[in-house]
Amino acid sequence: MLTGLGLVGFRNLEDRELEIPPEGVALVGRNAQGKSNFLEAVYYLEVFRSPRGTRDAHLISFHRDHFRLVGGLAPGGEVSAVTAAVQRGGSPTKKVTVDGREPERLGDAVGHLGAVLFTPGDVRLVSDGPGERRRFLDILLSVNHPGYLEALQRYRQVISHRNAALRSSAGPAAIQAWDALLSRPGGLVSAARAGWVRDVGEAFAEVYRTVADGEAATMEYRPATPGADDITIEGAADPDAWEARLRQALADSLEGDRERGATRPGPHRDDLRLRVLPEGSEEDEGETRDLREYGSGGQQRTAALALRMVEASTRARRLGRPPLLLLDDVFAELDEGRSRRILRLLDETATGQVLLTAPREADIRLRPGELARWTIEAGRIREAS
Amino acid sequence: MSVIEEAIREFSRLPGVGSRTATRLVHSLLRGTTADARRLARSIDELVERIRPCERCGTFAEEELCRICRDPARRGETVCVVESAFQVHSIDRTGEFRGRFHVLGGHLSPLDGIGPEELRIRELLDRVSRGDEGIREVILATNPSVEGEATAVYLEGVLRPLGVKVTRLARGLPVGSDLEFVDGLTLAEALSGRREM
Numbered sequence: 001m002l003t004g005l006g007l008v009g010f011r012n013l014e015d016r017e018l019e020i021p022p023e024g025v026a027l028v029g030r031n032a033q034g035k036s037n038f039l040e041a042v043y044y045l046e047v048f049r050s051p052r053g054t055r056d057a058h059l060i061s062f063h064r065d066h067f068r069l070v071g072g073l074a075p076g077g078e079v080s081a082v083t084a085a086v087q088r089g090g091s092p093t094k095k096v097t098v099d100g101r102e103p104e105r106l107g108d109a110v111g112h113l114g115a116v117l118f119t120p121g122d123v124r125l126v127s128d129g130p131g132e133r134r135r136f137l138d139i140l141l142s143v144n145h146p147g148y149l150e151a152l153q154r155y156r157q158v159i160s161h162r163n164a165a166l167r168s169s170a171g172p173a174a175i176q177a178w179d180a181l182l183s184r185p186g187g188l189v190s191a192a193r194a195g196w197v198r199d200v201g202e203a204f205a206e207v208y209r210t211v212a213d214g215e216a217a218t219m220e221y222r223p224a225t226p227g228a229d230d231i232t233i234e235g236a237a238d239p240d241a242w243e244a245r246l247r248q249a250l251a252d253s254l255e256g257d258r259e260r261g262a263t264r265p266g267p268h269r270d271d272l273r274l275r276v277l278p279e280g281s282e283e284d285e286g287e288t289r290d291l292r293e294y295g296s297g298g299q300q301r302t303a304a305l306a307l308r309m310v311e312a313s314t315r316a317r318r319l320g321r322p323p324l325l326l327l328d329d330v331f332a333e334l335d336e337g338r339s340r341r342i343l344r345l346l347d348e349t350a351t352g353q354v355l356l357t358a359p360r361e362a363d364i365r366l367r368p369g370e371l372a373r374w375t376i377e378a379g380r381i382r383e384a385s
Numbered sequence: 386m387s388v389i390e391e392a393i394r395e396f397s398r399l400p401g402v403g404s405r406t407a408t409r410l411v412h413s414l415l416r417g418t419t420a421d422a423r424r425l426a427r428s429i430d431e432l433v434e435r436i437r438p439c440e441r442c443g444t445f446a447e448e449e450l451c452r453i454c455r456d457p458a459r460r461g462e463t464v465c466v467v468e469s470a471f472q473v474h475s476i477d478r479t480g481e482f483r484g485r486f487h488v489l490g491g492h493l494s495p496l497d498g499i500g501p502e503e504l505r506i507r508e509l510l511d512r513v514s515r516g517d518e519g520i521r522e523v524i525l526a527t528n529p530s531v532e533g534e535a536t537a538v539y540l541e542g543v544l545r546p547l548g549v550k551v552t553r554l555a556r557g558l559p560v561g562s563d564l565e566f567v568d569g570l571t572l573a574e575a576l577s578g579r580r581e582m
């Protein structure tokens with residue numbers, strides 16, 4: 001549980017030391033006053049990067065040379081404080097601490113808040129290209145799957161070398177030397193993704209059906225590793241199986257990769273396919289429609305929300321307690337029916353601490369009687385009762 | 386720029402020496418005897434003039450061949466491949482290894498434009514295939530980094546067809562570290578537990 005938040009030089013937010021009530025806060029403010037920045041600051045302390053993909057240096061207030069965030073956590077937990085600071089410069093320097101010490105690996109620093117962030121921008125998870133969905137999987141698995149972040153970092157490092165080797169005049173042997181190092185971390189990444197999608201697929205469909213009032217949607221892992229079709233549902237989370245397929249796929253694609261100057265097989269080109277079943281049709285009739293291309297705004301928002309809901313339940317399982325829910329204006333642009341059904345789901349999920357934002361008092365629909373009311377104007381937070 | 390300022394600037398170019406330390410060093414040289422300063426100057430001069438790569442293994446040498454390559458007690462049938470000449474000393478002081486060395490001059494790193502041609506790999510293959518040293522085993526002691534591992538995999542591939550035994554330093558070395566800074570005990574263990582590739 002988050003007990004305190006220290007803000008220095010972060011975006012438009014005024015420097016503050018805030019005490020966070022155990023049940024949470026409802027932050028009310030008009031648009032562009034800093035509501036989202038407040039939740040972004042909190043979530044930064046969970047993954048140490050901007051959830052909006054903003055570069056660290058651009059998070060520093062206009063006239064300042066650094067930002068610093070301090071998160072205080074309730075006593076009795078594993079960790080009592082996390083901090084992050086970024087100093088402006090030719091190459092900005094970032095310092096992250098957990099209980100005053102700089103962790104050796106980023107993987108040891110992430111996930112101590114146990115937070116899940118819902119924002120209106122989440123619709124891009126569905127409407128944008130596969131890169132957005134890979135980013136979603138990467139952040140989610142980095143905090144929920146031990147060893148994932150290290151495997152991913154290793155994979156990225158090796159693949160940039162392999163791609164550079166493909167574009168150089170080096171012979172096949174100098175490229176294959178990297179294949180041996182790529183398949184292990186690649187296998188770990190694929191297995192974690194496949195295992196997660198398998199485990200939460202039904203929950204995703206359930207949330208979607210509830211919010212969309214009966215309409216059916218599916219989530220499916222689309223690996224960019226040829227030859228992986230024969231991996232069974234039971235074996236989906238087995239890294240050895242993925243490693244073997246990737247090694248073979250890399251060997252098979254060597255010539256084509258050299259022509260293109262890029263590595264084609266591997267989890268860096270995966271997708272998470274989200275589809276709806278038009279009413280009255282059966283799944284095996286092949287009538288499904290890809291939500292990215294054919295989904296309406298409402299369907300896309302619903303699918304994005306369902307992704308966050310299953311993320312929240314994954315987080316809860318991993319933590320053994322309800323996650324800290326960060327809800328940024330969640331009902332924006334949703335029709336009344338969907339909003340009402342989402343509210344019902346959130347009421348069941350949001351049993352822990354909640355930090356939510358809303359443009360007006362009347363928009364605070366989740367636990368309106370319990371949450372402390374704060375306001376924000378031009379980056380200045382006021383703890384009204 | 387005055388002579389003193391220039392000296393300070395040169396000293397501050399050394400790793401770990403800031404301008405304050407550089408100033409202190411120059412002042413101390415000026416305070417000491419002229420003979421002390423001359424000896425330092427001569428030593429730096431000789432370092433630059435007399436140290437060159439060994440024609441066989443590539444490590445630091447004062448003559449055509451380095452001290453190790455000239456030592457009749459060292460066995461030529463085992464060659465230990467390292468990335469840099471500084472690592473020769475690290476491995477040698479473990480006392481575990483009585484063969485000769487081969488310095489690659491780096492590791493494969495396509496991102497930095499370093500391919501096999503940029504390293505002393507051709508020279509290594511020549512040494513093995515020429516046969517005059519009677520090389521029977523090549524120990525790959527590249528760094529346990531991603532680049533060092535890839536270099537080892539590559540070398541294994543090109544050495545194997547020459548009919549030589551290829552081994553790799555045992556794991557247990559801290560990942561991402563530089564062999565130069567690994568403590569002797571860890572290095573000695575890694576050497577004795579090397580594995581065939």
Ligand SMILES: [Zn+2]
Pocket residue numbers: 439440441442443444450451452453454
């Ligand atoms: Zn030599």
